[in-house]
Amino acid sequence: MSADLSSGLNATVATPAPVSDSGLSAAPEPVPAAGHEPSPETAPSHATTGAQEPPAIEVRGLRRVYKVKPKPVVALDGIDLDVASGEFFGLLGPNGAGKTTLIKILTTLLLPSEGTAKVFGFDVEHETAQIRRIMNMVAGGEQSGYGILVVREQLWMFTQFYGMSNKDGWRRTDELIEAVGLQEQKHQRVSTLSTGQRQKMNLARGLLNDPWILFLDEPTLGLDVAAARSMRELIVEWKAAVPGRTVLLTTHYMAEADELCERIAIVDHGKILAIGSPEALKRRVQRESIFRVELDQLEGGAAMLSKLPGVVSASAAAGAEGSEVSDRQVVVINLVLEDDSALGDVVGALAARGSQILGLRKSEPTLEDVFVELVGRGFEEGEPSEQVTG
């Protein structure tokens, strides 16, 4: 991690819990916050008094109906959600699940039809100004910005929306350009940036007011693997630089939610189906032991194995049987056992038939397995995977 990155992501304007001793908080002087630091009377009480802090997000009975023809669309159908200050929380669900609608309500862009939502104790209907000061949002696939401006002008312009002075605006702009690694592009027109570079600029824009909570709506949508990884690293680094920073991320990429989020809510059709850490969610579906066995050959086929005690099922892995791996024939079997102890008998039976075990790996359940169990269908089934809704 570069010093540039840490100082840029760490130059705090107003944070829920300023610290001086984190290895990353080397910012020598706080960035002046004229006009966009929550004033004492609007800041959550904990920020000034150390009193018990409100949760970052508190949602109760939230419904949102879009009144469209021929019939209204229920985008959120009774959501209850608590996210603690400092959490990295994920909303995982297929396209159309209601993720963007929820983010729009929390960022005060859309009113609830029913129910309440609070951000750091501020009500989304009645305390919009306070919320806007302490949060920011970055959405994937955003064509944001003015193509004719160069990166540096574009970001500076946003500092002016936050009421920073001319000088502080430039300083904050340059800090963040460095932090997200856009030094080489800073004099380039926004319209000429690659998708990954534009998304880095959008992230820098989202950090200009040093938000307490950052809403990320599919931030890696449409990015290639390397650019997506780079975005995720920047997000994690920004979050880690100051304790108390909170992230609410939506994604339909299960691996991304698994990698980044401390807790995840799985959403579908406007409802939360399950909430928990990725590990806890995956444990729900791990009732049996699943192994993947690679053999040089298997006399009698997988059917032979499924007759052994403790074996729930044995089947040739899809498309793998007889496939050639580094010049040798390999048979790949997916083995579902009642528990790990049945493995001994299987290994014995294979040896007795002259099969050589070339590889053996326990398969861990994925969030996809969790989703299938909850919803009864695959995650992407029937959903165009790259379509942006909302």
Ligand SMILES: Nc1ncnc2c1ncn2[C@@H]1O[C@H](COP(=O)(O)OP(=O)(O)O)[C@@H](O)[C@H]1O
């Ligand atoms: N402005 C709108 N007007 C009508 N329906 C909408 C609007 N925005 C979203 N929807 C519908 O609401 C549902 C939830 O959409 P959205 O919140 O964008 O889901 P997600 O972000 O999870 O893909 C979908 O059925 C979508 O078609």
Ligand SMILES: [Mg+2]
């Ligand atoms: Mg969306």
